[in-house]
Each structure stands twice: as C-alpha cells, then as structure tokens.
Amino acid sequence: MTDRVGFIGLGNMGAPMAKRLLDRPGGLTVCDMRPEVVVTYTDAGANAADTPAAVAEHAEVISIAVVDDAQVRGVVDGPDGILRTAKPGSVIAVHSTISDATAEELAGICASHDVEFVDAPVSGGAPGANRGVLAVMVGGTETAFQRVREPFGAFADLIVHAGPVGAGTRMKLARNLLHFAAFTAATEAQRLAEAAGLDIAALGKVVRHSDAVTGGAGAIMLRDTTAAIEEGDFWLPILSHARDLGEKDLSLAMELGERLGVALPFAELAIDGLGIGLGVGTGPIATKKRTGGSPA
Template structure:
C-alpha cells in the first residue's frame, strides 16, 4: 500500500488564496482507458492536462491540444478540478497518494471509477486536512455514451463541489445528478449496475427458452432493443420514491395493479412454455413470486399457484 502523505501546514499569509475564489483554470484527467480517453477528449479545448501510465494513451489527446503530465502530482499542481478514471480501489488510492500533497486547497478530485462506497468516504476524510474536496462521480452509458458525450453521472459530495463540477461534467454527460453526500454516487451506481447485470442473466434465460421454442435469437434481440427504446425498458417502472407498500389511494396503485396483472399472466405463460420444452427458468419463477411485492402491492398469486419447475 502506498504510504499516506502528511498534510501540509495551514496556508500562510504569503501563499495564494484558497482556489475556491480563483478562476477554474486547467482541467486534469487521469486514466485514459476505454472510458477515460473519450471523456477527456470532450475537455481537450479547455487547457486539459492528462496523465496515464501508458504514454501511447496520452498521445491522441496531446494531438488535440492537451498537455501530458509526468504523473498525478504534476496534474494536481496545475489543475483545480481533476477527474480519475482508473481501474479499481487500489489504483484510486495510489493516484490519490500522489495528488494530495501536490494539490492546492480547494481542488476537487472527482472519482469516476466504480469502487466501494466506503473508499470514497475514507478518501474524503483523508483529503479534508488538505482542504481538498472529493466527489464520487461514477458514470453510466458505456463506451458509446463516452464517445457521444451522453453519459449519465451520479455525483456524491458537497453541494458547492457539485456546483463547480456540473459544467465541465456536462461536456461528456447529458445527465448530471447530485445524489447526496460523498459515497452516494457510488451507491447509486452499484444499484444501477445490479439491475444491469441481473438483466443480463435474465436475457440468457429468455434466450434459452426462445431457442428451445424455435425462435430466431437475433430477430428476438431486434424486437427487445426496439421495444425497450420505445417503452424505456425496466426504468419505465421506476416511478416510486420509496419501496414501501403502496397505499390503495395512491395514484400509482391502479397503474401497478395493471402491470401486475399483465406480468403475472405473461410470466405464467412463459413458465408453461419453459416446462413444455424442458427449460429451467429460475429467474422467471422468482420474478413471478416477487412481482407483486416489488410493485408495492399485496401478493395475488402464491408460490403454490406458480407453474411448477420442470421435473417437479
């Protein structure tokens, strides 16, 4: 583990004023991989300073006018907002060890990597004696969104730090949301990705059923992408501000009842088809058992009423 640097002494009267009162200045970007490089490219016209352990990763941005730094400390010395898009917690910690002793008070370090929420909180505590703000600001939208500048960014941190980051983040994101204090951005990203990758497992289950039933998978995929683009996919049902049961007088109650009726019918039919073709569909069974509760409604179908798994 890289040694934690010792905080500098409090600023003396001959030192420059806190950079919160200064113009933004150059923007730093550390980590120029598949996501970081296209994100940084959107900032190349504003005095961008970049660093990556691979010199060849910096070259395209230098060609666009960025300045290559020799390391994180050099980025920190000249920039008042610094983005990190490195691989994992260990790399974030290593880069931060170089930034903290070199950055001016009032610098903001934005961590875009998906890390443990506790890591962001711990780094914010470590940065506090330096008067450096940490925001955890993971992104969603993939390489395509990074290229197009259409990412979503979930920001955890102080209100004033978020306000300073909002405009530069908007060069590579078209949805910039403040989720709460430090750590909240990462918690939001982990919840979002739970949905993402659980859906991937459900995709595999649906494909197995479709293939067994003689459905052409690539045509089915076209239908899924088309209809999700129209309806909004799973996000279209994320309408509530709480997961508590809905009150019958809530305007959403009738909407969710309709969703439940359709969902129970269609999941039951899919499970019948799976049993007919000998395809095990555990996620579909779980979805049928838990759909009502997930929608905030009392259950209308018990596990004993659910279509039996194949072989039972």
C-alpha cells in the first residue's frame, strides 16, 4: 500500500520538493500559511489543508520544511498541530535544520501518540530539489526509515540512514560545518588572488570546474575513522601524498601572501592541521615551519 503524503511549508526548499511529489501515486496534501502559494499545487491535482492537523487527516507520511525549531514545534504539537489528528503509525519527517535535542524531544512526544518521528535534513539546495538529486540524512528507527525511502526518492537520489533520531541533524551540522568553513576559506583565496592582480571571477570558474572533476573536499572523506593510519594501511601512501602536495602548495600561498601583505589565517590553520587531520601526521614542510629546522 502506498502511503499518502502531506507536505507542510512551501518555501524556497519545500516548494520544489513538494512539486516533485505531485506525480507520485498515493496523493499529496499541502499546507502553507500563504494561500496564493498553495494554488500551484491544487491546480496540479494536490489537496490543500488549512492547518497541519488537517494535513494529518489525509496523510500517513508528513514532511515539514519550515524555518526553525519554534515553527517545527508548532506544526508538530501546537493547537492545530499534526498530533491533534495523526493516525497511529504515521511518520512525521522534519527537513528543517533544527537542534538535535529538539528532534529527540519531539520524537518522545510523538511516540506517546504512537507516531514515528524522523529528522531528515537535506543537502543540495533548491537546485538539487528541482532536479530530484538532494541528499537526505535520516535519523529514526529502521521501520520509519523504510517508510520514508520511497516518497523521499521523488526529490532525492541519496537517502542515508544516519542512525537514531537526532543523527540526521548531527550529520547535517557536520556537513554544513565543512560547507561554510569552505566558504570562509574561499574568501581568503579571493583576497590573495585580488591582491595578486588576478581576476577573481575567473578563479571562481577554475574552482567550480576542478571541484566538479575531483569532488572537492569530499574527495578525502573515504575512511570510516579519523584515527591515525598505521603502517601497511592502504590509505597511508595515498593520504601522505595528499598531505605533501597540500603542505607544499599552502606554504607557497603563504609566502605569496606575506609578499603581498595579505593575512591568510585559514592557510596557517590548514598547514598545521592537514596531515594530522588526514591521519598521517605532519609532513616535512609543516614540521619545518613548526620547529624552524630543516625538513626530515
């Protein structure tokens, strides 16, 4: 039996996600505070509901894509919330990035109503949602995960069971740590390039092109542990090579920055932590920088 799906919150992310559910068998019921937004979906055959509680009357799997923890709480357990009418065995899935503690708390409340709760934040942005290629990180029981995999497949081509409730959110926070730290590093690279008289728009084209080929930072995220790599391990020569190349290029960038008078704090952190983070220890260049001696 195909679960009927409800979708609450038709904003920048929710709108393209919900649109990809329109052609899915089982029917779609949508809800948003802005009636004019809902018309697009009802014109395409979806049902409209005025409140989250009304959505739960017509759906067994209910997705939520609102702004923050407070809105999620209201949608789930407010006076007109989903739990007022949710049928036992229903699954509530929150795609908003909220606190993992909030997710765990709401899971407990839902359990008292015999309703499953999953935190299911997404990665890939609105372009990914429009193309149906989002990544979804699901925190919840195995039973709930199996229930949501099929409907989530309408807007995602990677659906990961991160662990129990809260794990999906924790994975999203780790992913976004990389995302926004990389943005900050990119601004540092732009400052260096600009001081060197380069076209930083052209630099951006080069970065996007090469990252699409190499996988960017995710290319080194292949091990199942962050522990130090032992002798004889398959990854030791590969990541040692990555460290040595990285330390060389970072040191050259830092020398350029020094000549141009551009502070590069991210580069300083990177050269100190790259080898250790990769599990292979500092290389000769970083060791020399730390000790002021000669490379081993």
